[in-house]
Amino acid sequence: MKVKPMVHVVIAGAGIVGVSSAIWLQRAGHEVTLVDRMDGALRTSYGNAGVLAAGAILPVPVPGLAQKLPKMVFSRDEPLFLQWRYLPRLLPFLAKYLSFARADHVAHCARSLSYLLADSHAQHQSLAEGTGAERFISDEDFCFGYATAASYRADESGRALRWAHGYEIEELDGADYAVRDPLYSGQFAKVVCYKNSGRISDPGAYLAALLAHFQAEGGTMLAAKIEDIELQHGAYKALITDQGRVTGDHIVLAMGAWSGKMAKKLGIKRLALESERGYHIELHNPSAMPKAPMMVAAGKFVVTPMEGRIRCAGVVEFASTEAAAQDGPVQFIKRQIATLFPDLTYDHMSDWMGRRPATTDSLPLIGPARAIANGHMAFGHQHIGLTAGPKTGRLIADMVSNQPSNTDLSAFDPARYQASS
Structure with a gap:
């Protein structure tokens, strides 16, 4: 008998961060829908340097x-x-x-990012295991x-x-x-x-292989332009796209450089x-x-x-x-x-x-959108999106699944950009 998914998670953005989040959420037993324009080579995850820059x-x-x-x-x-x-x-x-x-902020970044990046090669191997994308990792x-x-x-x-x-x-x-x-x-x-x-020998093909695996495992991929986020009673209700509304129980915002407008809808109003x-x-x-x-x-x-x-x-x-x-x-x-x-x-x-x-402080936003009960952020990675994508996805999956963490993730907390009440 097929186990009923725990919740339905909608992910806005199908770059490496969004796809990593989708696979880890799927492995945790959730139903997942990925929404992205799917404009191929225009996506940042297609054209990066292909380096797993653990020391960045x-x-x-x-x-x-x-x-x-x-x-x-x-x-x-x-x-x-x-x-x-x-x-x-x-x-x-x-x-x-x-x-x-x-100097103090450089030291703060180094401490925070070393947690996110140091095991990047192992994180990519774990993400890609059994997907067919393993061959691109060295x-x-x-x-x-x-x-x-x-x-x-x-x-x-x-x-x-x-x-x-x-x-x-x-x-x-x-x-x-x-x-x-x-x-x-x-x-x-x-x-x-x-x-x-480490190195990814073809980032575009690597991402495509991960996405194909996600779909083969029952994940839904919608090619659409995201236009807005609909809230109801202080919670996420639906993505508004040029292909219609996409409803779900949770939203993960992973639209990279296009995340700012949508983040404001989720209460992150001081973000530049x-x-x-x-x-x-x-x-x-x-x-x-x-x-x-x-x-x-x-x-x-x-x-x-x-x-x-x-x-x-x-x-x-x-x-x-x-x-x-x-x-x-x-x-x-x-x-x-x-x-x-x-x-x-x-x-x-x-x-x-x-x-x-x-972002202004050179640190990504990874964590709950505290202004609503069912939203999460996963963007702002600057030069380290490919390197940090799999671990970011794992963190997001744990948060959505209410898995406790002993790690201090406050440096990435979106609340640092949240408007004061």
């Missing part, structure tokens, strides 16, 4: 960033871009965002390449903080690393490898959520393939071996979620590639742009 525990705003911003914004050789017509809307967010560029170092000894020394505080939180680090001279991977011969003075990281856009370029059928993911410190972009191609992903661009992709970030990455791989050949090049959800 530092926020972008660090002490001294505000002083560097003017040079970064006006230089064509820096990985920061801004669409100027968007600046008036961005300024309140930016002021609050930069106010967190303090256990590889995440390396940082420094062109000069000075740039290596400038990153010392970040290495020290990761070391303090238990991350295993291997440091090599550039020449020694080039023996391991000749593709980088003559490029780096120092290379730092973070162990116990911005679209921190990222780009990638792929080199198809290259003449050589890197051995492991590499963060190129000079350009702040990641080079990752994919299936049949190399993906070069990175940069930060602040602009509207609806604004078209710009040429500046693409040209920046192309210049970096030409410098890094002068002898590499490939069949052709393609490019992509996606939108990361950025």
